[in-house]
Amino acid sequence: GAGVSQTPSNKVTEKGKYVELRCDPISGHTALYWYRQSLGQGPEFLIYFQGTGAADDSGLPNDRFFAVRPEGSVSTLKIQRTERGDSAVYLCASSLLSVGDTQYFGPGTRLTVL
Amino acid sequence: QKEVEQNSGPLSVPEGAIASLNCTYSDRGSQSFFWYRQYSGKSPELIMFIYSNGDKEDGRFTAQLNKASQYVSLLIRDSQPSDSATYLCAVKGDNFGNEKLTFGTGTRLTIIP
Numbered sequence: 544g545a546g547v548s549q550t551p552s553n554k555v556t557e558k559g560k561y562v563e564l565r566c567d568p569i570s571g572h573t574a575l576y577w578y579r580q581s582l583g584q585g586p587e588f589l590i591y592f593q594g595t596g597a598a599d600d601s602g603l604p605n606d607r608f609f610a611v612r613p614e615g616s617v618s619t620l621k622i623q624r625t626e627r628g629d630s631a632v633y634l635c636a637s638s639l640l641s642v643g644d645t646q647y648f649g650p651g652t653r654l655t656v657l
Numbered sequence: 658q659k660e661v662e663q664n665s666g667p668l669s670v671p672e673g674a675i676a677s678l679n680c681t682y683s684d685r686g687s688q689s690f691f692w693y694r695q696y697s698g699k700s701p702e703l704i705m706f707i708y709s710n711g712d713k714e715d716g717r718f719t720a721q722l723n724k725a726s727q728y729v730s731l732l733i734r735d736s737q738p739s740d741s742a743t744y745l746c747a748v749k750g751d752n753f754g755n756e757k758l759t760f761g762t763g764t765r766l767t768i769i770p
Binding site for chain 2: 574578583584586587588591598601602634638645647648650651
């Protein structure tokens with residue numbers, strides 16, 4: 544079946560602008576995760592949804608970052624007043640959230656803040 | 658101390674040899690351990706997961722876990738040029754509800770033909 548999809552694949556914006564990044568998880572996966580990966584680093588956890596609610600948002604770096612998943616499927620990561628330090632690849636993953644489940648990653652959105 | 662540590666490499670291995678990738682973690686309560694492969698410009702792809710002490714084999718790949726030493730490794734037998742990638746070690750927390758993965762920085766592996 545189809546994997547995790549993310550749009551856009553690339554986003555270039557100017558400092559101070561607002562951006563939205565979209566994730567469409569694997570059908571039937573109840574858990575959805577957002578990670579951020581900077582060059583030369585491993586993915587860094589941002590937030591995790593179980594259904595519609597954010598079960599753990601401890602990784603969001605500050606209040607400029609917000610994510611929603613209103614119907615328990617597609618999720619949107621929203622970044623306000625972007626800064627150059629926000630430039631990274633934003634990865635979305637989904638899982639079935641059963642004991643021993645694994646997370647499957649989408650292709651990512653490369654965000655560049657000029 | 659980083660929560661998950663890997664040697665960043667690069668690690669160069671001749672084609673056909675065994676590549677050995679290592680990872681240590683700091684949270685003794687961690688229960689689940691994952692190896693992801695990431696090609697340049699691509700997203701992480703799951704290779705193997707392991708939960709119990711000992712070895713787990715899947716084709717040319719063997720994951721090894723030693724919880725007492727807080728150490729997990731990945732062996733790749735009969736290395737192929739297509740194995741050249743960055744290998745990410747990831748650890749999941751110790752209780753249900755703590756679902757986030759904590760990643761190491763990755764080890765860059767190059768298989769030399």
